[in-house]
Every structure is written in structure tokens, then in C-alpha cells.
Amino acid sequence: MSDVKKIATRESYGNALAELGKEHEDVVVLDADLAAATKTGVFKKAFPERHIDCGIAESNMMGVAAGIATTGKVPFASSFAMFAAGRAFEQVRNSIGYPHLNVKIGATHAGISVGEDGATHQCNEDIALMRTIPGMVVINPSDDVEAKAAVKAAYEHDGPVYLRFGRLAVPVINENEDYKFELGKAITLREGTDVTIIASGLPVSESLSAAEKLAQDGISAEVINIHTIKPLDEEAVIKAAEKTGKIVTVEEHSVIGGLGSAVCDVAAQKTSAKVLKIGIEDVFGESGPAVQLIKKYGLDAESIYEKVKAFVK
Numbered sequence: 001m002s003d004v005k006k007i008a009t010r011e012s013y014g015n016a017l018a019e020l021g022k023e024h025e026d027v028v029v030l031d032a033d034l035a036a037a038t039k040t041g042v043f044k045k046a047f048p049e050r051h052i053d054c055g056i057a058e059s060n061m062m063g064v065a066a067g068i069a070t071t072g073k074v075p076f077a078s079s080f081a082m083f084a085a086g087r088a089f090e091q092v093r094n095s096i097g098y099p100h101l102n103v104k105i106g107a108t109h110a111g112i113s114v115g116e117d118g119a120t121h122q123c124n125e126d127i128a129l130m131r132t133i134p135g136m137v138v139i140n141p142s143d144d145v146e147a148k149a150a151v152k153a154a155y156e157h158d159g160p161v162y163l164r165f166g167r168l169a170v171p172v173i174n175e176n177e178d179y180k181f182e183l184g185k186a187i188t189l190r191e192g193t194d195v196t197i198i199a200s201g202l203p204v205s206e207s208l209s210a211a212e213k214l215a216q217d218g219i220s221a222e223v224i225n226i227h228t229i230k231p232l233d234e235e236a237v238i239k240a241a242e243k244t245g246k247i248v249t250v251e252e253h254s255v256i257g258g259l260g261s262a263v264c265d266v267a268a269q270k271t272s273a274k275v276l277k278i279g280i281e282d283v284f285g286e287s288g289p290a291v292q293l294i295k296k297y298g299l300d301a302e303s304i305y306e307k308v309k310a311f312v313k
Contacts, residue, residue: 012147014039085126115290128257149181192222209301241273
């Protein structure tokens with residue numbers, strides 16, 4: 001896998017913003033003193049007059065973004081997921097969500113793969129928080145191609161959008177002519193008949209690798225990428241349940257309130273499928289190299305393979 005191209009989705013975010021800025025003069029980017037880390041500095045270099053550094057004041061930044069949205073501009077408010085979804089939750093809910101303003105939130109450094117920054121910065125609760133806000137669209141792209149497409153789709157969508165990006169470079173898996181990004185529509189990456197693995201974000205590539213190992217054991221695993229967690233592609237979940245009868249969700253997020261919970265809501269109400277949730281259990285993270293943390297918390301291909309194999313058999 002060493003020869004596979006790897007790009008951090010936060011890099012994709014910065015590059016996509018710069019491209020969007022060329023096409024649309026109404027795009028304004030806000031940051032909270034983290035332009036180098038969130039990669040909005042790429043946009044700032046190209047369009048300094050449309051980049052606003054709000055300083056280390058994320059809650060205020062969301063209020064500024066809301067005000068800008070009322071003028072007809074399309075603001076992208078950017079910061080680490082812990083600060084964008086966590087620290088500024090009240091302002092996102094009341095100033096952006098409640099009036100349903102056209103604000104896009106670019107949250108980088110999400111999940112356990114933030115690595116050495118440790119538990120205080122490893123936000124594994126952001127999807128759960130954002131899902132609860134009425135009218136909020138939640139997107140968790142799996143690679144560079146999907147992240148860039150998500151930024152464009154967010155701009156085209158009228159209403160608040162939460163975009164989740166990572167710090168760690170991940171394999172590019174969607175670089176093909178047939179790839180098409182559509183809000184609320186899941187993508188089947190691999191056909192299977194024994195079990196369906198539904199993944200989002202960083203674990204999508206790991207789930208594909210796990211499916212290949214399962215095939216060697218005679219287990220046919222279907223792999224579905226759900227990049228839009230809200231609105232969820234309920235039809236894809238129902239079809240998967242009818243096809244294989246067993247669903248495994250994999251996410252770099254708490255097993256409480258994220259992708260797994262969204263899938264379980266549908267599965268419990270509309271199917272008889274059994275569901276296994278793989279993600280961060282009810283614990284905080286810790287400081288350490290990202291790749292080692294992914295393995296320790298069971299989100300690497302080998303761990304997914306072992307858990308799915310046991311679930312099927």
C-alpha cells in the first residue's frame with residue numbers, strides 16, 4: 001500500500017476552497033487563527049480580501065459567519081472539529097441552525113487520528129452534536145476526491161452544512177471516471193452477499209482492505225461508503241439489510257450518536273437486520289502517533305477484519 005497516493009482531507013479542503021473562490025466571488029472564508037493547520041491559508045494567499053482571521057474566538061467566528069450569510073455571501077467558517085462543533089455549539093445551533101442560514105462549517109482535525117494532540121483535541125463527538133441540529137447537513141468524506149466534491153456540493157446546497165476533515169493523510173480511493181458525489185446518496189464500493197460494511201471517512205479505505213481479507217476466508221463482504229451522514233441514505237441501508245441481513249458500521253467517531261446510531265435508527269425501524277457498530281467506544285482518546293492509535297482503537301483493516309469475521313460466524 002506504500003505506493004498508493006495519500007492526501008489528508010484537510011489539504012483537500014484548502015485546495016477546494018481556492019478553486020471555489022476562483023469560480024464564485026461570493027465565497028468568504030473565516031478562520032480562528034489556524035489557517036496553516038486547516039489549510040485555509042491556501043485561500044488566503046489567493047484571495048486575502050475574502051479571508052477573515054477571527055482569532056482564537058470560535059464562538060464569535062460563528063456569529064460573524066451568520067452575519068455575513070445574511071448579506072448573501074457564502075461563508076466557510078473553519079477550525080478544528082473540537083472547537084467548531086464543541087466550543088461553538090451554542091452559536092452554531094442558535095445563530096446558524098435556528099435561522100437556517102447559509103453557513104458552511106469546515107471542521108478539520110476530527111477523530112482519533114489527530115494523534116499527538118491528545119484527548120482534548122480528538123473530537124469523537126462532533127457528528128453526534130451536529131446531527132441533532134435541525135436542518136444541518138453533515139458530510140464526512142473518505143478521501144481527497146470526495147472531500148473536494150463535498151466542498152463544492154456544500155456551496156451549492158442552500159442551508160447550513162457541517163464538513164468533517166482529517167489531519168492524517170489517507171489513501172485516494174475514489175479516483176475513477178464513474179465516481180459521482182451526490183448529497184444524501186451512498187456509494188457501493190464493493191459487492192457482497194454475506195455481510196454489509198457501511199463506513200464513513202477515514203475507515204472506508206480500511207474497510208475495503210478488510211473486505212479483501214474476508215474474501216480469502218470465503219466471506220463475501222459488501223462495502224458501502226456513506227459520506228453524507230445527514231440526510232442519511234435510508235434506501236441504501238434498507239437494501240443492504242435485505243441483501244445480507246447483517247450490517248457492520250465503521251466510523252472514526254464515538255459509537256454513540258454517529259454513523260452507527262443513524263444506521264441503527266433505520267435498521268431497527270424498517271428492517272430485521274443485525275447490526276454491529278465499530279468505532280470509538282465510550283472512552284476518551286490519548287496522545288500518540290495517529291497510525292498506532294487507529295490500530296489500538298480497532299479502526300485498522302486487521303481489527304475490522306477480525307470483528308466482522310466473528311460477527312458473521
